[in-house]
Amino acid sequence: xxxxxxxxxxxxxxxxxxxxxxxxxxxxxxxxxxxxxxxxxxxxxxxxxxxxxxxxxxxxxxxxxxxxxxxxxxxxxxxxxxxxxxxxxxxxxxxxxxxxxxxxxxxxxxxxxxxxxxxxxxxxxxxxxxxxxxxxxxxxxxxxxxxxxxxxxxxxxxxxxxxxxxxxxxxxxxxxxxxxxxxxxxxxxxxxxxxxxxxxxxxxxxxxxxxxxxxxxxxxxxxxxxxxxxxxxxxxxxxxxxxxxxxxxxxxxxxxxxxxxxxxxxxxxxxxxxxxxxxxxxxxxxxxxxxxxxxxxxxxxxxxxxxxxxxxxxxxxxxxxxxxxxxxxxxxxxxxxxxxxxxxxxxxxxxxxxxxxxxxxxxxxxxxxxxxxxxxxxxxxxxxxxxxxxxxxxxxxxxxxxxxxxxxxxxxxxxxxxxxxxxxxxxxxxxxxxxxxxxxxxxxxxxxxxxxxxxxxxxxxxxxxxxxxxxxxxxxxxxxxxxxxxxxxxxxxxxxxxxxxxxxxxx
Numbered sequence: 001x002x003x004x005x006x007x008x009x010x011x012x013x014x015x016x017x018x019x020x021x022x023x024x025x026x027x028x029x030x031x032x033x034x035x036x037x038x039x040x041x042x043x044x045x046x047x048x049x050x051x052x053x054x055x056x057x058x059x060x061x062x063x064x065x066x067x068x069x070x071x072x073x074x075x076x077x078x079x080x081x082x083x084x085x086x087x088x089x090x091x092x093x094x095x096x097x098x099x100x101x102x103x104x105x106x107x108x109x110x111x112x113x114x115x116x117x118x119x120x121x122x123x124x125x126x127x128x129x130x131x132x133x134x135x136x137x138x139x140x141x142x143x144x145x146x147x148x149x150x151x152x153x154x155x156x157x158x159x160x161x162x163x164x165x166x167x168x169x170x171x172x173x174x175x176x177x178x179x180x181x182x183x184x185x186x187x188x189x190x191x192x193x194x195x196x197x198x199x200x201x202x203x204x205x206x207x208x209x210x211x212x213x214x215x216x217x218x219x220x221x222x223x224x225x226x227x228x229x230x231x232x233x234x235x236x237x238x239x240x241x242x243x244x245x246x247x248x249x250x251x252x253x254x255x256x257x258x259x260x261x262x263x264x265x266x267x268x269x270x271x272x273x274x275x276x277x278x279x280x281x282x283x284x285x286x287x288x289x290x291x292x293x294x295x296x297x298x299x300x301x302x303x304x305x306x307x308x309x310x311x312x313x314x315x316x317x318x319x320x321x322x323x324x325x326x327x328x329x330x331x332x333x334x335x336x337x338x339x340x341x342x343x344x345x346x347x348x349x350x351x352x353x354x355x356x357x358x359x360x361x362x363x364x365x366x367x368x369x370x371x372x373x374x375x376x377x378x379x380x381x382x383x384x385x386x387x388x389x390x391x392x393x394x395x396x397x398x399x400x401x402x403x404x405x406x407x408x409x410x411x412x413x414x415x416x417x418x419x420x421x422x423x424x425x426x427x428x429x430x431x432x433x434x435x436x437x438x439x440x441x442x443x444x445x446x447x448x449x450x451x452x453x454x455x456x457x458x459x460x461x462x463x464x465x466x467x468x469x470x471x472x473x474x475x476x477x478x479x480x481x482x483x484x485x486x487x488x489x490x491x492x493x494x495x496x497x498x499x500x501x502x503x504x505x506x507x
């Protein structure tokens with residue numbers, strides 16, 4: 001589960017604050033349970049029931065404010081915080097609530113200002129997340145660590161563990177998880193984090209066990225269901241994965257994550273006709289660059305409707321110019337419609353990479369041969385089973401080294417892969433390996449060489465900026481690169497988020 005950073009910042013910013021006032025009736029307990037399981041809609045529903053009879057219940061008003069913030073209802077959150085203040089709510093608790101709201105709204109400096117004299121564990125969590133939002137990882141780690149030294153606080157521990165996991169520091173994540181298992185063993189976050197950590201380590205069976213426990217304990221949360229389905233899918237257990245997706249769909253039928261995974265599993269099975277039938281009624285409003293749009297385009301291509309597929313992949317490539325899958329599928333669709341020269345122009349840059357998969361090389365070889373380009377013979381040679389096996393093994397070795405943060409090994413592997421000539425993808429991996437080894441100048445040089453291979457590609461602009469941002473070097477350059485990338489790819493939410501971090505870091 002790699003996409004942790006953004007979503008977790010939003011979710012964890014509204015975690016439990018210090019309680020005040022007296023406990024309400026049973027619905028309040030339900031609201032607390034729902035907050036702990038990050039089910040904010042259920043929490044709001046339960047807490048509103050409490051407030052019908054006890055309109056000045058401070059605990060309930062606090063929970064309502066947090067639930068509204070988590071759901072993105074800024075006006076409703078303000079009303080709840082106003083009611084909390086009017087009922088005599090604690091000033092520091094109110095400031096933490098307001099800091100959480102400011103953080104989610106994109107004002108991390110203002111959030112820190114709200115809690116400047118507060119040294120509660122939750123205030124340290126908010127500081128850590130604010131520093132993260134500004135791209136200040138060292139300051140974030142210090143804040144999290146300071147909070148952990150104050151005492152046990154589940155939201156703080158989760159934030160710190162997610163920070164560690166997102167940065168590949170699995171040893172630190174394990175240390176924090178061990179502490180969570182001592183004071184919150186059966187909590188939703190502890191169970192799910194255990195699965196996510198095991199998944200990051202490649203310990204699939206351990207991850208599966210953790211997700212199963214989370215599902216049993218929290219049957220109304222679809223996240224562990226989808227995570228378990230992903231784990232099953234990675235092992236080729238498509239039927240088991242599909243069952244879980246359907247189960248998640250019954251809990252949250254309108255959740256886009258459920259439908260996206262359902263479509264992906266159909267594609268993994270090769271159920272192209274089923275994908276076409278599922279999505280054809282949505283074609284008019286389907287985003288061609290979305291997971292569903294891309295699956296629909298491939299389904300059309302596999303079912304012989306190459307011209308329609310070409311139109312969709314052309315639009316998808318314009319919308320997501322840095323996506324190699326879009327380019328590969330566009331090239332294949334062009335070849336299928338008789339445009340061999342166009343297909344070769346599209347596929348040649350992808351096939352030049354030593355990281356190119358066999359499927360791309362095979363279609364590129366066909367396009368090159370149909371176009372009369374002599375490079376077709378070189379591509380055919382690369383497809384020799386023995387040579388392909390060696391290349392795949394080397395690529396997998398490099399990826400495994402990156403995953404376990406063996407930067408020296410990763411650097412050695414990708415240096416070998418680069419021996420065949422400059423390649424942006426390989427250079428990008430060398431940049432991260434060099435950054436991990438504490439070689440900022442080398443890392444930036446590799447990232448800039450990658451960008452030089454495809455200067456208009458927003459993905460490489462993004463990568464060159466991130467190396468600078470992560471190392472805290474040339475922040476002005478990082479901001480400039482991210483601004484150019486965001487202009488080239490305005491729909492990219494990750495770019496927009498990192499641009500805000502660069503702006504905050506650069507002051």
